Amino acid sequence: MTEVLKVSNLVKRFGGLTATDNLSLDLRQGEIHAVIGPNGAGKTTMIGQLIGELRPDAGTIHFMGQDITAMPVHQRSGAGIARSFQITSIFQNFTALDNVALAVQAHDGHSFRFWAEARKDKSLREPAMQALEQVGLAHRADITASALSHGEHRQLEIAMALATKPKLLLLDEPMAGMGPEDSARMVQMLRGIKGSVTILLIEHDMDAVFALADRITVLVYGHAIATGLPDEIRRNEQVRQAYLGDEAAE
């Protein structure tokens, strides 16, 4: 199988704290790979380095066989890495469709176009509408983002990520703060897009993780203590002690 992402011996220190400690990880084409771990395990720091906002102190990141360790943020996005944010960070005064259209625009050449009206540009609006349909938000296309519910914000986030037609989608706690109904809908939606894009999923909701993931990596203190199929992880003694506790033992 081809590796979409290969992380080798990644290290990131903040002063005395080693947030990423010799982390290695690989993602296969089309899989949903979940990364779990207790709070402070360094999941968000890892995402930051994958997306290019943080520069690792050591180690390499390869994407589709290419070394991207030193590539700036916007170029990684152009190469096909998309991310949804943990805290909602869409453009509040734009409509849902505007938000997604902006993401489409980011991957449609340069934007030094000063004259034609972007909101009437079919090459932006149509793919944007498709992405909204994919996440089941098409009926809310013309609503201002600030008026959408929390769950809808999350869906919009993912629509924006999908609109860039990424090869790799980094989902940072997409179910955070969701009620059980919204969570279930999100799981359904992610199942729908599974296979069309490789997904790295960071999530605290264990039901969702075990329902979706092909493989799981467990992160503790910035180090991957185990990687394997969901069943292997469930049975892994070390993982239970470190993290899963009673929840998975039930």
Added chain:
Amino acid sequence: MSSASNASASTAASSRLTFVVGLALLGFLGLIPVLSVVFDDPFLLTLFTRIVIMAIAAVSLNLILGYGGMVSFGHAAYIGVGGYTVGILAFHGVHAAWIQWPLAVIISGVVAALIGLLSLRTKGIFFIMITLALSQLVYYLGNGAFAYGGDDGLNIMKRSDFGGLLDLDNRPTFYYLCWVILLASIYFVHRTVNSRFGMVLQGARSNDRRMATIGFPVHRYQLTAFIIAGMICGLAGVLTATFSSFISPAMMHWSRSGDLIVMVVLGGMGSLFGPVFGTVAFLLLEEILSSWTEYWKIVFGPMLVLVVLFARGGIDGAMVRGQAGTLLAGCAAFFLLYGIHATYEDEWLIPALILVAACALAWFAKWEIQRRKNRHD
């Protein structure tokens, strides 16, 4: 959901209102030379020429401040750069407008590029301070240019020469030239902010980190907007210098940059006609109040505080939200001030104190309401 769509429908209706009012105001501005003749009041034309020129500068600032979220506290520097280019060229005997004007715009753009390159590395309060510092550098450059009058400034003996096409010594002609440039700037900004470029600019205002992650090299776009705004403002500088036939460092003093920000905020940031509303209101109030007293800012300051407290989004915002009361109060205050002046020539202190007291009271009321609301939550 229905309430949300109703709200957006009514917002659309009232932004149509600001559109109509804005166009009407521009149309009114186009009638000024006629009115000046009808009322036999040449000062009217002088006052409104200044207003139209400053409105061009405010429109350019609105592009980066209102739509781009870049609080440039040094925008008057480009008025100076544009003005000095014309003044210095005229001093050396170059009067052809075809050389003076494009050169002034290009040099303003270059200066904007340099200031932007340095200041856009920072954000928030640091950005404000750096643009202020760099524009003060330009100011002191003008101050130290002794060959061109230093801080005394320099008279321009002969206005730019359009080779018989336009006679800038003819005041209505010059006024209409400024007016057409204002219309063109507004139209240009309107097209730009709704283009792909404008989407990036507005996206970066609300979340520049996010813009980078979806794949935009945000800096380039912000810098480009910064340069465009500098160039338009440089043109306003050309007009300022031509109008008064005089350049001095005072045109680019930091307080002028502050005035420009106030005009944009007063009129409504990130709205098409906001800067025009703001400039007209600002300069008319300045005119009325400063005819009372040289301490006119004692009255003007509290009025600004009232606007910030009660009319977020400025004049345009009040219209969009349909705050008829706020708008009426503003107009009433305007005529009251005018009337008080006409009736009690010299007793400016009384209304000033009333205004300060009203402002303090309003502030306290707002604070108290907020406090109770917070406790309720």
